Amino acid sequence: MRRRAALLSLAATAYVAAAWAVTPGFYDGIAPPQPYRWVSPPPQFKSSNQQPLSGRGSARVASNGSVDPGSIFTQDGQAAVSFVPGAFVTPADRSPVTIDVKPVAEFPNPDGTHLATNVYCVTSSSPLTPGKDVLVTLQFSDQLPAPSDIYEYQGDGPWKKIGSTGSAAPFYIATRATSLGCFAGGYPANAKQSAQGARLGGGQALPIIVALAILVVVLAGVPLAVMRRRAARAAREDESEP
Amino acid sequence: MLALRAPGVLGLQGLTLVAGGAALCLLAAGRRPEELGLGRSHLGGRLLGGAALAAVLLLPAAARWGGGPGLAPALGVAAVAVSVGEEVAFRGVLFAALEEAYGPAAAVLGSTAAWTLAHVLSHPAPFLPAVTAAGLLLAAWRWAARDLVGPIVGHVLADVAL
Numbered sequence: 001m002r003r004r005a006a007l008l009s010l011a012a013t014a015y016v017a018a019a020w021a022v023t024p025g026f027y028d029g030i031a032p033p034q035p036y037r038w039v040s041p042p043p044q045f046k047s048s049n050q051q052p053l054s055g056r057g058s059a060r061v062a063s064n065g066s067v068d069p070g071s072i073f074t075q076d077g078q079a080a081v082s083f084v085p086g087a088f089v090t091p092a093d094r095s096p097v098t099i100d101v102k103p104v105a106e107f108p109n110p111d112g113t114h115l116a117t118n119v120y121c122v123t124s125s126s127p128l129t130p131g132k133d134v135l136v137t138l139q140f141s142d143q144l145p146a147p148s149d150i151y152e153y154q155g156d157g158p159w160k161k162i163g164s165t166g167s168a169a170p171f172y173i174a175t176r177a178t179s180l181g182c183f184a185g186g187y188p189a190n191a192k193q194s195a196q197g198a199r200l201g202g203g204q205a206l207p208i209i210v211a212l213a214i215l216v217v218v219l220a221g222v223p224l225a226v227m228r229r230r231a232a233r234a235a236r237e238d239e240s241e242p
Numbered sequence: 243m244l245a246l247r248a249p250g251v252l253g254l255q256g257l258t259l260v261a262g263g264a265a266l267c268l269l270a271a272g273r274r275p276e277e278l279g280l281g282r283s284h285l286g287g288r289l290l291g292g293a294a295l296a297a298v299l300l301l302p303a304a305a306r307w308g309g310g311p312g313l314a315p316a317l318g319v320a321a322v323a324v325s326v327g328e329e330v331a332f333r334g335v336l337f338a339a340l341e342e343a344y345g346p347a348a349a350v351l352g353s354t355a356a357w358t359l360a361h362v363l364s365h366p367a368p369f370l371p372a373v374t375a376a377g378l379l380l381a382a383w384r385w386a387a388r389d390l391v392g393p394i395v396g397h398v399l400a401d402v403a404l
Contacts, residue, residue, distance in 0.1 A: 004385075004386035005386070007382055007386065008379075008382050008383060008386050011375075011378050011379040011382040012298045012379055014375050014378065014379075015298065015299070015372070015375040015376055015378070015379045016298065016301055016302055017375075018371045018372045018374070018375035019299075019301075019302040019303075019372040019375065019376070020302045021368075021371065021372065022368050022369050022371075022372055025300075025301075025302030025303040025372065026299045026300055026302065026303055026372070026376065026400050027365070027369055027372070027373075028321070028324070028325070028397075028400070028401050206300065206303060206304050206403050207304045209296075209300065209304075209399065209403045210296075210297050210300045210301060210304040210403075213293040213294070213296045213297040213300075213399065214297045216290065216293045217290055217293050217294045217297065220286070220290055221290050221294075224286060224287055224290065
């Protein structure tokens with residue numbers, strides 16, 4: 001019994017030490033592990049914000065003459081573009097197609113739309129093949145209301161909604177785009193109020209939950225241990241009686 | 243609420259995760275609850291154990307907590323399904339199978355290794371030591387108390403609270 005308790009204590013100590021090395025500590029993949037990086041952070045995130053990163057990648061031309069499939073991610077994983085074979089026009093010299101994904105600070109005013117992510121512009125060294133599309137995936141912050149759709153603009157605008165295909169990963173939104181341009185996740189500005197209600201209070205109450213758990217263990221655990229000890233003593237006494 | 247009005251975003255993810263959790267629970271088909279550590283004896287103690295495990299799992303996060311909203315409701319439900327599914331699969335079925343075949347040490351280490359491997363794709367590398375340590379703690383409880391209720395309660399509380 002003592003050996004088991006000692007090993008359990010050891011495991012608990014090892015866990016606390018390991019979890020202390022990362023923030024937030026316990027993490028089961030349901031929410032993003034890292035704070036969202038903003039180009040222009042909302043006021044509450046200004047002090048801790050890190051600038052978002054861009055991404056660049058290339059797709060080779062296969063022996064059959066079509067451009068290989070692939071996915072290009074920004075270095076922080078907040079935006080990605082995925083494409084199927086032949087999505088890009090094969091360059092005349094059959095050189096690899098370079099794709100860039102960059103967060104930008106300046107963009108047309110998205111009238112009537114609240115942007116919930118950074119704006120990412122996607123460019124390529126060879127145009128998209130007519131009739132083909134790419135999958136644009138954007139991460140969004142777990143601290144703010146989720147976007148309902150991805151919006152796109154080209155050149156000087158205007159913004160247009162291109163929809164959402166959803167995403168298997170929480171806090172990511174994706175859609176197919178038939179043209180390359182600049183993309184952001186957003187929702188109608190008049191939906192903002194209701195969107196802010198889409199959260200549980202659990203995050204704010206975390207220290208309270210932990211305190212309650214400790215309290216319950218102590219308050220209920222002590223009587224339980226006393227009862228068990230009494231029962232064991234009574235059993236011993238019964239056994240010792242002739 | 244936007245998250246609920248936009249099933250293409252969080253609703254679809256929530257449904258996917260709930261389906262995944264349910265699929266993991268199906269692995270327990272054909273096993274008696276007692277084999278998995280799900281017996282009804284000493285239920286009060288098992289639930290208390292769950293609360294204690296939750297406190298330990300959440301302690302590093304709570305001690306450094308700076309505030310912030312939790313999971314969206316759709317993902318809260320999904321978190322419960324995934325937590326229960328993972329516990330039944332790793333500390334329930336796999337643990338029982340490994341213990342029967344190779345003994346308790348193999349059950350603790352093997353279920354922890356499988357649990358860590360299952361999180362390799364969903365977690366950035368720096369989180370994996372904490373994932374392994376959490377798996378070890380939950381498996382140690384499963385071995386020491388012959389109980390899966392505690393790990394389920396602890397895991398669910400930790401997932402939902404964060």
